[in-house]
Amino acid sequence: MTLAFACEIVLAGLLLAIATWTIAARTAFAAIAVFMVYGLLLSIVWVTLSAVDVALTEAAIGGGVTSMVLLGAASALRGSKGAVPSLSLPFKITAGVLCALVSAALATVVFFLPDVAPTLAPVAKENLAASALGNPVAAVLFVFRALDTLLEKVVLLLALVGVWSLSSDRAWGGVPELRLYQSPSPILVFLAQILPPIGIVVGIYMFWAGASQPGGAFQGGTVLAAMWLLTMMARLQDVPSTSARWVRLLLVVGPMAFLAVGLAGFYFADSFLAYPPSIAKPLIIVVEATLTVSIGVTLALLVAGPPERVPQQ
Amino acid sequence: MSSAALYGYCGAILVGLGLYGVIARPEILRKILAFNVLGTGVFLLFGVFARRGAEAGLRADPVPQALVITGIVVAFSATALAVALLIRLNKETGEVVLADDSAESGEQGVRQ
Numbered sequence: 001m002t003l004a005f006a007c008e009i010v011l012a013g014l015l016l017a018i019a020t021w022t023i024a025a026r027t028a029f030a031a032i033a034v035f036m037v038y039g040l041l042l043s044i045v046w047v048t049l050s051a052v053d054v055a056l057t058e059a060a061i062g063g064g065v066t067s068m069v070l071l072g073a074a075s076a077l078r079g080s081k082g083a084v085p086s087l088s089l090p091f092k093i094t095a096g097v098l099c100a101l102v103s104a105a106l107a108t109v110v111f112f113l114p115d116v117a118p119t120l121a122p123v124a125k126e127n128l129a130a131s132a133l134g135n136p137v138a139a140v141l142f143v144f145r146a147l148d149t150l151l152e153k154v155v156l157l158l159a160l161v162g163v164w165s166l167s168s169d170r171a172w173g174g175v176p177e178l179r180l181y182q183s184p185s186p187i188l189v190f191l192a193q194i195l196p197p198i199g200i201v202v203g204i205y206m207f208w209a210g211a212s213q214p215g216g217a218f219q220g221g222t223v224l225a226a227m228w229l230l231t232m233m234a235r236l237q238d239v240p241s242t243s244a245r246w247v248r249l250l251l252v253v254g255p256m257a258f259l260a261v262g263l264a265g266f267y268f269a270d271s272f273l274a275y276p277p278s279i280a281k282p283l284i285i286v287v288e289a290t291l292t293v294s295i296g297v298t299l300a301l302l303v304a305g306p307p308e309r310v311p312q313q
Numbered sequence: 314m315s316s317a318a319l320y321g322y323c324g325a326i327l328v329g330l331g332l333y334g335v336i337a338r339p340e341i342l343r344k345i346l347a348f349n350v351l352g353t354g355v356f357l358l359f360g361v362f363a364r365r366g367a368e369a370g371l372r373a374d375p376v377p378q379a380l381v382i383t384g385i386v387v388a389f390s391a392t393a394l395a396v397a398l399l400i401r402l403n404k405e406t407g408e409v410v411l412a413d414d415s416a417e418s419g420e421q422g423v424r425q
Binding site: 004005008009012015016019020022023028031032035038042045046048049050051053054057058061062065066069070072073074076077084085086087091092095096098099100102103104106107109110111113117118119120121122124125136137139140141144145148149152155156158159162163166218299302303305306 | 316317318319320321322323324325326327328329330331332333334336337338339340342343345346347349350353356357358360361362363364365366367368371372373374375376378379380381382383385386387388389390391392393394396397398399400401403
């Protein structure tokens with residue numbers, strides 16, 4: 001057994017222990033704090049699985065932004081009074097046994113995986129040159145399976161429409177209330193002054209490098225969203241009104257650019273979302289750049305939640 | 314046992330753990346959290362399939378990786394929507410509550 005494998009066993013054990021803690025923790029705040037650590041550990045696992053793009057996404061979105069949304073919810077629900085329904089022990093034991101069976105079935109599947117794993121890696125590698133991108137994962141996302149990526153952006157926007165529609169009638173089009181930190185501490189304000197210049201550069205670099213190295217629009221957009229949220233939480237910047245023209249424009253510019261390039265593919269290449277080979281790379285860069293902005297704004301507003309303050313006329 | 318298989322079993326256990334949390338934790342917020350754990354288990358299984366499909370000089374099959382990236386973003390969208398629904402439900406009925414965490418409320422009082 002090599003040292004690397006021993007480390008992986010420790011990492012896997014730690015991951016399972018932390019996951020159990022997340023489920024078993026007594027208070028919601030503790031569970032969410034542990035879930036953040038879980039997201040970071042999981043991204044290390046993704047690195048050991050040679051999936052650095054996924055590791056970046058997991059750290060940024062899975063661990064980071066998801067935990068922020070959950071923390072916001074936990075502090076919003078804090079004041080509510082009432083009894084939590086308690087479940088009987090036999091119910092819990094039955095549930096535990098059934099879940100263990102599900103795990104056992106999946107483990108059996110893993111054990112009996114075919115020796116020669118089915119893979120699309122050779123096909124992806126073969127067509128990588130034609131995609132004008134150096135990073136095979138980015139090539140799958142923006143060229144080979146561009147439709148998935150386009151629809152995923154639509155899902156993000158639909159989720160935001162869903163969140164906004166949960167505002168009261170009076171507050172529709174108003175300003176979201178960022179629930180975390182009603183009164184920012186001096187440390188938060190200091191961080192919000194120091195970090196954004198660095199964060200914005202990192203975010204743009206991640207998108208730019210994504211063409212040939214791990215990174216890309218999602219990861220870059222998440223970093224930009226985090227920086228924006230940081231300044232808004234520290235009250236250095238106002239939360240924008242959800243009916244502001246520029247907010248709406250930034251939300252849709254990425255998906256619209258992607259859709260426009262896709263439709264142009266009918267005329268200039270042979271099909272929907274096909275790029276003319278001579279200008280494929282610049283087109284993809286433009287689409288990725290606008291998507292980075294749109295993803296950043298969408299994620300930040302998803303975290304901010306439904307509008308609660310009435311719009312000022 | 315290869316490291317891919319190790320993480321495969323790990324993913325299988327995470328799915329079971331998450332599922333248990335979804336069923337056996339009464340608070341809805343904890344169910345949403347558990348659902349995210351369940352999701353990471355599924356994603357990890359995808360990662361294992363990607364790693365096993367390493368060929369042609371690539372260290373992992375890029376297609377499952379791209380699927381997982383899409384999956385993480387969609388899981389986040391669903392979580393954000395579920396949380397917004399939960400908070401609205403709480404405002405309407407006042408029924409959705411967290412387990413007693415009065416031990417903590419002293420230090421967290423500033424957030425009220």
